[in-house]
Amino acid sequence: MTEVPNSVPFLDLASVNAVHQHEYEIAWKTVLQHQCFVGGPEVEKFEEGFAAYCDATSCVGVANGTDALELILTGLGIGRGDEVIVPANTFIATAEAVCAVGARPRFVDVLRDTLLIDPDAVAAAVTPDTAAVIAVHLFGQMADLDGLTAVCRRHGLALIEDASQAHGARLHGRRAGSVGVAAAFSFYPGKNLGALGDGGAVVTGDTTLADRIRMRANHGRAAVNRHRHDQRGCNSRLDTLQAAMLIPKLAELDSANLARRRAMERYRRQLPCWCQPLAVAPMAESVHHLAVVWTPDRDAVIEKLDGAGIGWGVHYPIPCHVQPAYRDFTEFLPVAEIAAKHILSLPMYPTITDAQVDRVCDVLCELAS
Template identity: 70%
Template sequence: MNVDTEAVPFLDLASINTILQHDYDVAWKSVMQHGRFVGGPEVEEFEGHFSAYCGARACVGVANGTDALTLILAGLGIGPGDEVIVPANTFIATAEAVCAVGARPRFVDVLPDTLLIDPDAAAAAIRPGTAAIVAVHLFGQMADLHALHRVARRHGLALIEDAAHAHGARRRGRRAGSCSDAAAFSFYPSRNLGALGDGGAVVTNNVELAEWVRSCGDHGRSVTDRYRHVQRGCNSRLDSLQAGMLSVKLASLDTANTARRQAMEHYLRHLPPWCEPVAEHPESESVYHLAVIQVDNRAAVAASLERNRIGWGIHYPIPCHRQPAYKEFVEYLPVAERAARRVLSLPMSPSLSTAAIERVCEVLWKAPG
């Protein structure tokens, strides 16, 4: 290994945030001056901006993306005795939220090209106790909500978006967050729209659901009388500092997403043929939260990247239905299980240079495919 070769980080958060430092400082000073660290004006401002950005009527900031999904499920009345259809290829938080409300996840397989939930598999999994389908928008690309909406409508099910990877993504011209009963967003720092800590949001066209989520996440407090608690709630609020920082980042999100798309296009021109990129559906406009390929010899390829100081990740090496904590829900889902053995995430960032991409690809060309 040439020790003089510059490392390529998996995600360069320092570079992303340094560009916005001046605006972050302004937002920080504003919150410090008024001192309303919880429930300050920045929260309402961000909620308005983000709901408009998504093309939805309402947004409620919450503590994190898992809470967002849990609150949606609870607000829709989903709980014990219900089943919720969930793709096996997702982060464990999707299933975690279903179990948190007392419902049972019903894991289904994914499409082999996009690795997104298979609408036909979802339809085949519906049983008398099925209450909802969670469409996970993975790696930056939206699932087929048009097909899933038909399935949900035919069977009277709720359709929920897990949009943690999809801030700004479009399908058929509509953005994530505008095409379902409600959408859960995460603002974990690594997200395309990432906070400087944790955070999340519920985005929906159902104003009554939004009001319920706001009340529940604020200890079940009445919206008209802060001393009256009208339901058994929880503590899940987006704080003023994070909301201020998110408003700063939202202003440049489309520019950053365009840079991610350009980075992926450069990858596609230079990857060796044995690297199989996850496909982008013709109706989709992915925001490439991750740059995911599939390879047959992942351990050896990852070792080559490691030796050359190139960051990498795996999303995800164990599908949800094979996790020890969810063994009671085990199914045989061949597409998700094969993908779990082959997926590999390459460096991706809006600040990723073409030179860095070419170096990654040069290492891949020399790796045992």
Template identity: 65%
Template sequence: MISPFIPFLDLRAGNEVVRKELDRAWRDVLGHGRFTGGPEVEIFESEFAEYCDSAHCIGVGNGTDALELILAALGIGPGDEVIVPGNTFVATAEAICAAGAFPRFVDVRPTTLEIDPDAVEEAINPRTVAIIAVHLYGQMAEVDRLESIAARHGLVLLEDAAQAHGARFGGRRAGSIGRAAAFSFYPAKNLGALGDGGAVLTDDDEIASRVRQLANHGRARESHWVHDVSGRNSRLDTLQAAVLSVKLPKLDEQNHKRRVLMQHYREQLPRRCMPLAQHGLAESVHHLAVVQVRDRAAATHVMSVAGIGWGLHYPVPCYRQPAFAEFVDEKLPVTDRAAERILSLPLSPTMTVAQVDRVCQVLSRLRGRS
């Protein structure tokens, strides 16, 4: 008997759980016809700000826009340097380059693959203006130490929380730390829209006002026809906001399911598949189930043959991408070593423990092959 396929991420099943609510949201938006700037946008912004323990949420077009708008609102640009981990998704570095600033890549912790605060402090120089704490794979970076470093050197601390919806560190939510945070609502995220979407979270009234203005063509608050600055068009559209409001109340429950499944992976995986560690103060939301394996080619082969989906995040580190070669003057050994070994296993809130067992059983066939 052929075992059923286990998808890497089952978006269809996840959306089916809230299908009736999504249908109702679509009918509501279709009924009033305000497809941009409709009431659902402001409602979701308020809900997500409260969820993240933040004063302001500004819905924007996507997570990359969120990063770019934060940097623009802070006036970060040519001549400035922003510290980022070497293994982040390229959007973090793209945003810095779009601002005209210089991304300074640093190495990560070998056990968590989160940005290494010691490497951050060593990288600070007279041009450094900001640190972006990237919360990779669903676990928050060591924000307590990064806050201390930023304060000691007079730097701005920002969050790239695109993979950390609902995560906590020391009891504090992602999106509530530093001057501002960027979120993505790409469909594969823990809180995913039915298309692109993003948000900026901040407690800073001035940054919130500036981001909102820049995202709306630089339009003056007091006049629809006056544009005080040159901005851009980056809007979270009404339908996506409505979808996110449907999904937000279920986020904590779904994150809990991810934790249960990840714990089962930790208990059942063979020793040759080592899950990333979790910091003692971190409450991860496990956006991805990442392990390190010595022979990744063998692991992906046995999974593919068995009908099990898998992913790689990221086999070519951001700092090794040709697009950023001009900004790199040293190797990052931990990042490089991990890039050869990381493997993302299937993980969805709708996944079953039995499916996790099957993935682990298939990977157990790797014994003696690496």
């Protein structure tokens, strides 16, 4: 296939990871020397560093972000007979984790300007069976935790953060992962803090909950006797190698997020008026995991981008509540359903250059003319 001149990839992991190649090589050699591939010293070092970064007390490294959500729900005793409120506009893993513990997801709509969960919709959806609300910090921006906290306190509900797309984000000065009873993070390679494979973590200020989650994630094994299993557990642990690769990236995460913010600001200045980026709420500091825009005719925009060799994504073309696997929970949620037909994600990564952003904007401006 002939490469289009001045092409721009949607995500350039090669350039992102090249920044840390030397540190990766050292980490790889170190792990090969000590041979502790599961539960090695790098895991504890990363957990301590990431907990501190998130202004939390504890971090438990797990296999992936979906497991992190499921382990939080199980650790809180949420299961069959319970309802958990989730936004319809999220990756399917949020609802998947709820169903995995035997609970029922209650989908609610999102706000038009940010596409984040609507606290008023949450308040209207509470029933006697509601046990928790999952606030998804989507596209790099934290949900309205003040509004959601008020609802949860009023009804005695657990507030869980799904921060898988918001490593380092802030709202009113507070980090993602420091507000709810616990937060789930994913370290999937394309995330702001991405591993070289799958990985995830639970972050919490509740040490008792952290201990319970750590035990369950390690086959229910007792901390004092590895041959005794005090609960029915599972196998969900962050590999030593992945932890070793995450440590240097964590040290540079704020700088990488700043580069994303600068790229997004450049997009805002140069995109045509018909191509409207999502809003950033007052007092919010987004880390722009994705550069999401509203388009009047997405198919036409995609055709133009394809012709120019510019990558793109759609997050998410089918909202959770209308997915075939979740038809039992179907409701009419207009904002999420309209957004699914019109939003588009433009190239975004910390190593994207000014020239690449300019190229994307120039191509879109040609479509407008």
